[in-house]
Amino acid sequence: MQTVHLVVLVVYLAVMLLIGAYFSRSSRVSTGDDFIFAGRALPRPVLVGTLLATWVGSGTIVGGANFAYNYGPLASMLFSAGTPVGIVVLYFAAAKIRALSKYTVPELLEARYGIGVRMLGAVVILLAYVGITAYQFIGGGHIISLLTPLSQAQATLLVAGVVTFLAVGGGLLSVAWTDAASALLIVVSLLVSVPIVISQIGSPVDYWNQLSASSQSLTGGLSTMQLLGYFLPLLLLILADQNLYQRLTAARDQGTARSSTTGFFIGAFVVMIPVGILASAASILLPNLESGDTAVLSLASEGLVPTVIGGMVLAGALAFIITTGTSFMLSVAGNVVYDFYVRHASREVSEKARLKLHRLAVIGIALLAYLLGKFFPSVLELQMHSYTIYGVAITPAVLAVLFWQRVTKVGALASMVVGTSAVLIWEFALNKPNDWNSVLIALPLSVLALVAGSLASKPLETEQVQVDEAGER
Template identity: 90%
Template sequence: MQTIHLAILIGYLVVMLLIGAYFSRSSRVSTGDDFIFAGRALPRPVLIGTLLATWVGSGTIVGGANFAYNYGPLAAFLFSAATPLGIVVLYFAAAKIRALSTYTVPELLEARYGVGVRMLGAVVILLAYVGITAYQFIGGGHIISLLTPLSQTQATLLVAGVVTFLAVGGGLLSVAWTDAASALLIVVALLVSVPIVISQIGSPADYWDQLSASSQSLTGGLSTMQLLGYFLPLFLLILADQNLYQRLTAARDQGTARSSTAGFFFGAFVVMIPVGILASAASVLLPDLETGDTAVLSLASEGFVPTVIGGMVLAGALAFIVTTGTSFMLSVAGNVVYDFYVRHVSREVSDKARLKLHRLTVLGIAVLAYLLGSFFPSVLELQIHSYTIYGVAVTPAVLAVLFWPRVTKVGALASMVVGTAAVLIWEFALDKPHDWNSVLIALPLSVLALVAGSLTSRPPAVEPVPDDSANSR
């Protein structure tokens, strides 16, 4: 059985590498804009697929599965509801994001707050996104190590190598097209797997009856504050995720950006709901798993679904992990190139030099992400930590750019400094009192600092963010 799984997995990797090689040709990717924005010409179906695959990676297939395995399907649905709620906000902001056409989120911040806020935002994003890339490597390693004699460390290195190759080669052009194919594969595999896995337990009623009492509850045995501590980091990240902003900027026009966000909204449900059901079913069928990280993956690898379907689930899960990893590597490479090098070292950079710089930066990020992953063996732990740093330090300032004309530089700086400091103090100096995630303390303080700093300083003398009719770059 594992031979067939392995063959499907190898087949997927070969196809992805061939696509990467195809789009890495100089005729398709010859400039920095081609590399980071795919020439700003992604069609709607590809854009929907890349939005979904970028967002739904190891954090859902591994981290989200861990949550559902331990706390049950209802709590998992509440946790993952952050995604569709965040997409609704993005829908109304999508045309503005496309009109602004900035390379990075810190560039957007500078246009409103100045260079100091841009630099601080770039540092925060660098820290958070390297962490997110790290847990893609770990999640992919879980899959490879399940099916091969490779250790977790060796498998993680292999995944890091594949992700890096795809990111270095064709940039967003190759990533977007592999994303679209990966999204289709995982959606089909997950939807087909749900009724098959439930039938292994019996009926849907049997599945429900065999869940633990806490897993049948709405909160999974967590307190309201604990559950909110898981929900908020995910919600805050999607509201201002540079990755998603860059994809919306890569749309052909503002209309395509907005309609693709609607497709992303519906696509999220057909991934999150099956993952919650499958992972909680694994707590019945495989109650002694060493970690919930492998809940969905173990169902596929241990024969609870037909061999071919199991292979599709594993390949699809790896697909999302690989594409999410490439996306975040590309995104944070953009921060290094545009927010640091081009902004402060040399504004006159040729297209060829910028392309080379992008690729070298991706290689450096891959090394940093692998090293960071060795300190956080749990995907869920690293996921929440990375999301929280980004969500409390960057998201309030970004949303204020889009929706609050009264916000000022003083407010933005205060929000970013206070939010980051609150996370670090709560997590490391105080060791998470009451077992509350730091977002519960850091977010209110960050928003309060944003509002107080803005209202007590001079209003900005800049025009509001361009509306939907603004000209795109």
Template identity: 65%
Template sequence: MNAVHVTVLVVYLVVMVGIGAWFSRRSQVAGSDDYMFAGRRLPRPVLVGTLLATWVGSGTIIGGANFAYTYGPFASIFFFAGTPVGILVLFLIAGKIREAAKRTVPELLEARFGTSTRMVAAAITLLAYVGIVAYQFTGGGYILSLITPLSTGQGTIITGLLIAFLAVGGGLLSVAWTDALSALVIVVTLVVALGYVFVQDVGGLGSYADQLAAPMLTLTGGLSPLQLLGYFLPLFLLILADQNMYQRLAAARDAGTARSSTAGFFFGSFLVTVPVTLLASASSFLLPGIEPDTAVLSLAAEGYTPALVGGLILAGAFAFIVTTGSSFLLSSAGNVVYDLYARFARTEPSDRRRLGVHRLSVLGIAVLAYVLGQFFPSVLALQVYAYTVYGVAIAPAVFAVLFWPRATTAGALSSMVLATVTTVGWETAGLSDQVNAVIVSLPVSVVALVVVSLLTGRTTQEPDRRGQTSGAG
């Protein structure tokens, strides 16, 4: 146990808890809109930071590091490419998302496809987001076990409690500001660590290439093109329809802030994914035989970086995981409140009651996430599963709302249900060891959406883009 690492982590946690407590005050969170959207007043630097920290959590620091450690830097290009490509698409539609200003993605779908679609989408979102929260818990447990005498299981419980505290307290305000701080710290320390490790421990790029295993020097890392596509698509599809991204863009001051913040998110993502790729792949020969999930974290924990830098990497990575978990926890609880509770309440719930239900939902989902996390062998496995469930079921329907007027309710429902059943069935049968489920479930989703929509046409009961009914055609 390194005293510097422990000190840095404790100081960092105190700061995060302090920010959470500050924004938990009644004057900062006066109602459900403040809790969910930070009063729709997030400034550009904070919005860039929260977009980056929300997306780059355990899935990058641990799941992405696992991939780079196992398959090398070139194959990692395909793994991480889904992020910048997806961000470019978000940039093009950021203004439209801000103007729509929906609380949840299922609410966006309901405006076009009706109540039944919203209910199914809410259930799918909860199924996927609970999984994403679960691997943040596990990722935080890994980090605490490296810094302290705690076991991974004990660290997972502590991480879950901290994540729940931030989400329950100040909502998006506390999450966004801790995100911005974490993004700044982790970007700076990863870049510094990369320079230090490559100069002091690796011996430069030439020595790096010489020490990598032969398969890692190939473009595919020993994977087939179909397997590479199976890793690219989940990230790409998730970011296209990620409810967290939509909610943060809706929390911007205006459409212009939303677009410019997305551009900052695009460039910032490279400052995290490139160092993670290079550090994790270097770890494959500096620290052979370690748990791949800890490829970057072990470099910091085992003294391959200066103690202060290593402590900041570990603390920053932990903070990224905590804020990402808080974001997905807050977002999925929003599905319970707005898509289920408020939608079917006999009378319109008061703002105070919605806020109370939101906070209780956060706690309930945290418990479910912890239980789910016990059934997956690694962060990477749970990550790919959760991304795939959400991406293949929700992204095609969302893009149909935005770009394809001929899509129908029957088509959207068929797409979502068949995509989810296919993904869960594929995972349950253990077939993802050969080919990730997205390779099968995405075509099923898109074909179902297109074919069923063309066969059914629009019905007299189906709302159009303006929320009105239209005739058959």
């Protein structure tokens, strides 16, 4: 345990908690709208930072590092390629998303499909986002346990507590500003670390030559179908990620929403490429790690980079994990409040009551996520499961709202039911035949059900009006 590492980590946590306390003041967050949308006034630099930090969390620093450690840098780029591809789609959809100004993705679904689809979508998002929150807790626990005498279980509990505090306090306002600071920290630390770690091996040529034959290949030794099974869940999640939609809605205006996706696109590469290089370099320098989950983290904790830089890497990794955790907790709490409570309340719910409900919902989500993490100790496994459920059940229906006028309620319901059922049957009843991730089967079935159900049914006159009007503003 490096004292410098621990000091850097403690300083980072203290700063995050202070920011959270600052934005928890009632003068900054006094309504439910302030809590979930930061008053719809986020400036472009903060919006870029929060988009990047929200997306690049434990799934990249831990799960993505695990993939690169085992399959090599080129395969890891294919694994992560869903992110930039998805951001390009978001660029063209950003203005419409901001104009619609929905609290949740299920609310967007109701505008086209009706209340039944909204409720089914809310249930699916709840299941997926609790899983994503759970692996943020696990990933943060990895870092804390590397630097302190705390066990993995104790460290995970500590991270869960910090994440919950930040989300409960200032809502998106505190999360967005801590995101921006965290994004800057991790980008700088990763970029500085790459040449230092490569020099520990020798030269870039030495690094490449010492990788295994499979790690030098484009597929990392995986079959095309196996690699596609890793690529698709990431792409599907980002295309309809409620978290990102809410941040685009929190932009000052439609122009800010769209332009921020450009910075998000560039930032994604600045993080993904160094993680792939560092984790694959760890397979050379630290070939006997018990788990690839700690590949990037162990480079810092084992003294293979200068202590201050190592502390920045560890703090930056924890920063992304914490901010991603707060974001997903905050987002799914919005589903609990707006989709399950406010939508069905018999009377108007005041802003003060909504704010209180948001905070109670965040605490409840934290407890569920912590318990779920006990059943999925591997971040990569939980990551793939959560992404897939969301991607096959929600993404086709959401993209159809934005881009296909002929889609109907029948098609959306069929897509959600068929997609979710296919994932559960393939994963648990059939136990993943051929070691294929369930997305390879569930996605085609989900899209087929969407198209067939829509073409076989007649759209209601009210199904398209609200969405089309938003696109014309």
